[in-house]
Amino acid sequence: MDFTFTEEQQAAVEAARAVFSGVAPDGVPSPALTAGAVADDIDRALWGRLAAADLLGLVVGPEHGGAGLEPIALCLVLRESARVLARVPLLETGAVAAAVQRFGASGTASRLLPRVGRGEVVLTAGSSGRTGHDPAELAVTAHRKPGDGAWLLDGVQTAVPWGQCADLIAVPAHAEDGRAVIALVSRSRDGVTLAGQVSTSGELLAEVRLDGVRIDDVDVIDAEGAWEWLRDLLTTGTCALALGLGERVLSMTSEYTGKREQFGFPIATFQAVAVQAADRYIDLRAMEATLWQAAWRLGAPTAPGGTVGGPLPVSGDVAVAKIWASDGVRRVVQTAQHLHGGFGADTDYALHRYHAWAKQLELSLGPAAAHEEALGDLLAAHPLG
Structure with a gap:
């Protein structure tokens, strides 16, 4: 291959x-x-x-x-x-x-x-739902307005990245028959209210409230599997962010431990330091392999949920990528802070910013244990044998 x-x-x-x-x-x-x-x-x-x-x-x-x-x-x-x-x-x-x-x-x-x-x-998307723990598409209802075919949206999406700065917000919603649709909503629409929120990384988020917001049919994506595909792409992209951040943090740690000396030797030459760095390198390679598998499956010209390219639906590959990214990025920054010692907490040094971003990415991806459970359910529903 x-x-x-x-x-x-x-x-x-x-x-x-x-x-x-x-x-x-x-x-x-x-x-x-x-x-x-x-x-x-x-x-x-x-x-x-x-x-x-x-x-x-x-x-x-x-x-x-x-x-x-x-x-x-x-x-x-x-x-x-x-x-x-x-x-x-x-x-x-x-x-x-x-x-x-x-x-x-x-x-x-x-x-x-x-x-x-x-x-x-500038586009953004609401994928956190009402609380950050429930399916995003269930937080907003979408009803067709009788007579003109337009849609009316009601509900809340929390933690929308840069909602105050985006021109359009992709809002998942559930229609009356239970299917998920995606509405492209301008933040200046009547009935749209934005409240400021701040992420763990210090970046700007928005709580988006929709009260009878009218959306023309042309601005609603009503294709089967569209929201599930977009949700998986947003998640896979978050895994890519975690990988890039982790690689930079490990590079910073390598540079620091190669210069910091104890007992006349760089601490990078100490076995305890080298083993920890090697473990984090393995984490990053696993994050990378699972990321590209998920991204490749998402790009395949098949319907979401199909099995072309693997025995499991695409969501299985995304779950594996999330497992490694969520745990991996946390382990990388924790090891970096440990090996930097007190210098890692210095706010004049960039590591504290990477640590805050890593925590936000980890929270966005969710706990690895939950993804392992979801993967187990998929394996049970799609036996590999």
């Missing part, structure tokens, strides 16, 4: 590294030292550079001015963005654009996707 990335995917990585080369998390205040969010907007200058490098349209089809690449390319760029803690909704915009490309009506795609690629539209 050939695991080599394509030339187009490698070109996307090189372009991303060039754009992110001037971004550094050093000097950003600790969330614990600020009264609110560390910033009240995304990094607009960086967003413009991403658009100029054609990185916002990676998953947009060529007919809409994009590169037409699969989720693997998006995850590769997300991995690079996490190395510098880039303050941009690259995951949410890329994932929602991919869902519109794959499941949206042709009119919606032609109207929206070219503007996404040019950086003119």
